[in-house]
Amino acid sequence: MSILSRVVAIARRKSPWICRLNAGSCNGCDIEITPLLSPRYDAEQLGIELHGTPKHADIVLISGTLTHRSRKAILDIYDQVPSPKAVVALGSCPASGNVFAGSPTVLNESLDTIVPVDVWVPGCPPRPQAILDGIARAAKLLEEGATRSQLARSLQGQQAQPQPQPAQPDLTQPELARCEQGRP
Amino acid sequence: MAMLKTVLANLLQPSRTRAPADMPPVPQTYRGALVHDAGRCTACGTCAFVCAPKAISFTQVPGISVSWHFFIGQCSFCGLCEQNCPTHAISLETAVPGVMNNAAGDGLRLESIIALKPCTRCGAAHVPLPESAMGSQWSEEEKGYCPECRRWAASAKLRSAFIPAETATPAASPALEGAGHD
Numbered sequence: 583m584s585i586l587s588r589v590v591a592i593a594r595r596k597s598p599w600i601c602r603l604n605a606g607s608c609n610g611c612d613i614e615i616t617p618l619l620s621p622r623y624d625a626e627q628l629g630i631e632l633h634g635t636p637k638h639a640d641i642v643l644i645s646g647t648l649t650h651r652s653r654k655a656i657l658d659i660y661d662q663v664p665s666p667k668a669v670v671a672l673g674s675c676p677a678s679g680n681v682f683a684g685s686p687t688v689l690n691e692s693l694d695t696i697v698p699v700d701v702w703v704p705g706c707p708p709r710p711q712a713i714l715d716g717i718a719r720a721a722k723l724l725e726e727g728a729t730r731s732q733l734a735r736s737l738q739g740q741q742a743q744p745q746p747q748p749a750q751p752d753l754t755q756p757e758l759a760r761c762e763q764g765r766p
Numbered sequence: 767m768a769m770l771k772t773v774l775a776n777l778l779q780p781s782r783t784r785a786p787a788d789m790p791p792v793p794q795t796y797r798g799a800l801v802h803d804a805g806r807c808t809a810c811g812t813c814a815f816v817c818a819p820k821a822i823s824f825t826q827v828p829g830i831s832v833s834w835h836f837f838i839g840q841c842s843f844c845g846l847c848e849q850n851c852p853t854h855a856i857s858l859e860t861a862v863p864g865v866m867n868n869a870a871g872d873g874l875r876l877e878s879i880i881a882l883k884p885c886t887r888c889g890a891a892h893v894p895l896p897e898s899a900m901g902s903q904w905s906e907e908e909k910g911y912c913p914e915c916r917r918w919a920a921s922a923k924l925r926s927a928f929i930p931a932e933t934a935t936p937a938a939s940p941a942l943e944g945a946g947h948d
Binding site: 674679680701712715716719 | 821863866
C-alpha cells in the first residue's frame with residue numbers, strides 16, 4: 583500500500599515548466615541555460631520544459647542585473663504566472679548588481695525587494711548543473727507548497743479568517759442604530 | 767549488424783544524461799566556491815582592494831578581532847583575490863558553490879574571524895603573521911612582535927650590523943632599550 587501511494591505521489595508530481603526572464607543580463611547565464619535544455623544535461627528528465635509565455639510556467643528564471651527599465655517588466659511577468667509559482671535567481675547579478683552595481687541605470691537592490699525569490703543559484707555564470715539543481719529545488723518547494731509566494735498566501739489566509747469574526751457588528755450596529763435614530 | 771552491436775553495448779551502459787547533482791569533471795584551475803583560511807590571513811586588505819564588485823570587506827572589533835566578510839551574491843568569480851593574496855589565505859575550489867534556498871542574507875554570506883594577539887614586547891593587539899610569512903630571519907620571541915616592534919627590532923639589528931659591538935654595548939642592547947618605539 584505504501585508502495586502504491588508512493589507511485590501515486592510520483593505520478594502526480596508536476597512537471598515544472600519554466601519561463602526565462604532576462605532582466606538586463608550580459609547573456610552569460612542565458613547561454614548556460616541553453617545546454618541545460620539540450621540532451622547533454624537533459625532538463626527534460628525532470629519534466630522541465632521551456633515556455634515562451636509566463637502564463638504556462640510554474641517557475642520563473644530571472645537572470646541579470648536589475649535595471650530601472652526592467653523592474654516594471656519583472657513585476658508584470660511575475661503577475662502573469664499562475665499562482666503556485668516559484669522564482670529562481672540565476673547568478674550573482676540579481677542579488678546585488680555584481681560589477682554593474684552603482685551604475686545610474688541599475689537598481690542597487692536585491693531581486694528579493696521586487697519579487698519573492700525562492701532559490702538563489704550563485705555563480706557568474708552558474709554551471710548548467712547548478713541551474714538544474716536550483717530548478718529541481720524550486721520544484722520540490724512547489725510540491726511541498728513551501729515557496730515564498732505560497733507561504734505568504736497561506737499566511738494571508740490565516741490572517742483573513744479571524745479578522746471578520748471579532749466584534750465588528752457589535753460596534754457598527756449601535757452606530758448604525760444611533761444614526762438611524764438621529765434621522766428625521 | 768553494427769546497429770545491433772551498438773544497441774547491445776548501450777543496453778548495459780548507464781544513462782548518459784546527468785543527474786542534477788552530478789557534476790562533470792572540471793579543470794584544476796576552475797574558479798568555484800571561495801574558501802578563506804583565517805590562520806593564514808594577515809588582514810592586509812588586498813583582497814578587498816582588488817575585488818571589482820566589492821564582494822569582500824573587513825570589519826573589526828578593536829583590540830579583539832578582525833572579520834573577513836564575503837557576499838557570494840556579489841562575486842563574479844574572477845579569481846583576483848586568490849591571485850593577489852600574499853599569504854595564499856584565499857583559494858577558489860573546484861567545487862561549485864551550492865544552490866541556496868531563500869538566502870537573502872544568511873547562506874550567501876561567509877564570515878571568518880581572525881583573532882588578534884597581544885604583542886610579546888609591548889602588548890599591543892595585532893594580527894599575527896602566519897609561520898610561512900615570518901621566515902627564518904626572526905627568532906622565536908620576535909615572532910610574537912607587533913608590526914611596530916618588528917620594525918624596531920629590524921632597525922636595532924641594522925644598527926648593530928653597522929656599529930661594532932664594543933661601542934654599542936653601553937647604550938643599545940635591545941633588551942635594555944625598553945618598550946618605546948623609536
